[in-house]
Amino acid sequence: MGTTTHLTLIRHGMENSSAFPLEIYFEIIDSIASDKTQWDASITIPATLRACALTCSAWLERARHRLYEDVEISERTHPDQIWSFAQTLIDFPASAALVKRLCVHLGEVGAEHWKNEDNALAEFPPEAIRQLTGLETLDFECLDWVGPGCEPSLLSAVFAFSIATSARTLLLAGFTFKSLAVVVSHLKNFGHIQSLHFITTSWIDPEVPASEIGPDFLPNLTYLELSGNVLEDNLLQIMPPTIRTLKLGPPTDYHEDTDPDESYAALSRYTQLESLILNTEMLGENHADWFSEALSFVRSPGLHTITFIYGHVDSVEEVAKYSQLLALDAIMSNEPFLDVQRILVEIGVHVEQEEDVATKLQLIERYIRVDALRQCQQRGVQVQVNCQHGPGKVLMPRSPSRRLVVHDADIIHKAVVVEYGLSRRCELKVVEIPSGDGGHITYTNYDCRPFPLRVTDGCEKENKQFCVIWGTASYFANLGVGFAVVACLAIGFGVSTHSRRRRIWKSVSVLVALHGEFCCRSRRGSD
Structure with missing residues (x-):
């Protein structure tokens, strides 16, 4: 109801002379379509875009374009709604041509319904699929365990979208196949397709006869992502070796006792790789x-680009201990990595509320650049570090008498001395981390800055009250x-003139009283 009221007010504004330019409303519609942060975005976004289309005829084309551009069928979508779509x-057909991405979440309702082949074909017939002439991405995510291997009718309904020949990207997540032979078929x-993504898939029989895979199998495939699958090396054995970009990891943690150990020996087949991406969601x-x-x-x-993606870390110590970058640096200093031009390290950094974000990120980046990947750096490889961190420092009061709470950070071998003044903050930080030769590397950083700052210390957001009090x-x-200085001048004037008038000393007493009052107020404000 709030959305409808808001849109009614906007329409009323367009009827008046104070209407915004049409481009402003287009920007609003684009923002609505791109906001995927809400948990029920698959429901709220289409509903809001439909409301936009009905609000004003000038909005219709842009709203329809955004409505069909990215279609997501959630696991809660009723089969009748899918049939209607x-x-x-x-x-x-003009609306069908607007669809660029189609994402289907097969939940309990959808998977059960599609187990019947007749129901699946009736729900989304081939005539509808053929109308998707502008389709670029197909995304199928099976969110429900539907038995020992997905039903053939369910797989037939999913892979029936192969007739949408304009699609260039295919993502399959959460499927359980009876064998790799079924996958190949x-x-x-x-x-x-040019880009293929296998996410958390598994199979009961992983063996695939080599005779089933011919040279015409996925001839245009250039990008392959394998993440969380059972026996990814078997998938690497069946994919075409002409892939240019390969993304691996993180491996699955769900292995049965009868499963062989994971191996990446099939990587040797991919002699035309140009970019390799290795990913781990956790770093421990x-x-x-x-x-x-x-x-x-x-x-x-x-191979000219290698990317390492790490999960969230708490300290430089964790990066040095668990990232394996020193060992990777030694490996990449030999063939066939001597022609690598760029190494990208993406790492998530967990920042506590009281930590200095800039200093922590600088220490991690310096360790990776200078110490961990030293050999690659020395031979001219471009090392790029991308640190992604959470919310910055937040100063929150623990009690009325203690408005600034500071905890020591989770970095081992670190000494920190922080001094907070009413107008300045100084920090001395000494960090020791292990080096590759068994010793230690010491970093010392001393920095002072005005305090509190409007942006850095969040004075416009969460720390607004704190900054006002401070x-x-x-x-x-x-x-x-100021009043103390004036009082001292008055005392000096009275003494120098040997004045016995009460007026001078009354003024001095008032100034001293004001000085004491302001000092007490500043003391209460800073405690």
Whole structure:
């Protein structure tokens, strides 16, 4: 109801002379379509875009374009709604041509309904799929365990979208196949795709006869992502070796006792690789050990970019201990990595509320650049570090008498001395981290800055009240100093003139009283 009221007010504004330019409303519609942060975005975004289309005829084309551009069928979508959407594609080919991405979440309702092949074909008939002439991305995510291997009718309904030959990207997540042979038989019809993503898939029988895979299997495939699958090396054995970009990881944690150990020996098949991406969502003991094993099988002389993606870390110590970057640096200093031109390290950094974000990120970046990847850096490889961190420092009061709470950070071998004044903050930080030769590297940083700052210390957001109180205390302290100076001058004037008049000393007493009052106020504000 709030959205409808808001849109009614906007429409009323357009009828008046104070209407915004049409481009402003287009920007609003684009923002609505791109906001995927809400948990129920698959429901609220289409509903809001439909309301936009009905609000003003001038908005209709832009709202319809955004409505059909990215279509997501959630697991809560009723089968009748899916059928209605498919019929719309058949009846209005111009709208069907607007669909760029189609994402289908097969939940409990959808998966059960599609187990019947007749129901699946009736729900989304081939006539509707053929109308998707502008489709670029197909995304199928099976969110429900539907038995020992997905039903053939369910797979037939999913892979029936192979007739949408304009699609260039195919993502399959959460499926359980009876065998890799089933995967190969269905993927043969997707010879037009260029990007393939397998996420958390598994199979009961992973063996695939080599005779089933011919040279015409996925001939246009150039990008492959394998993440969280059972026996990814088996997938690497069946994919075409002409792939240019390969993204691996993180490996799955769900292995049965009968499953063989994960191996990346099939990486040696991909001799035309240009970019290799290794990803681990967590960074702890043994989480990144497989990076070295994967690199040991690479045989791509044309490889020019390697990317390492790490999960969230708390300290430089964790990066040095678990990232395996020192070992990776040694591996990449030999063939076939001597022609690598760029190494990208993406790492998530967990920042506590009281930590200095800039200093922490600088220490991590310096360690990676200077110490961890030293050999690659020395031979001219471009090392790029991208640190992604959470919310910055937030100063929150624990009690009325203690408004600034500071905890020591989770960095081992670190000494920190922080001094907070009413107008300045100084920090001395000494960090020791282990080096590659068994010793330690010491970093010392001393920095002072005005305090509090409007942006850095969040004075416009979460710390607004704190900054007002702190600034008021500083203001009263300065007033107290000013009145103390005037009082001293008055005393000096009275003594130098040997004055016995009460007026001078009354003024002095008033100034001293004001000085004491302002000092007390500044003390209460800063405590």
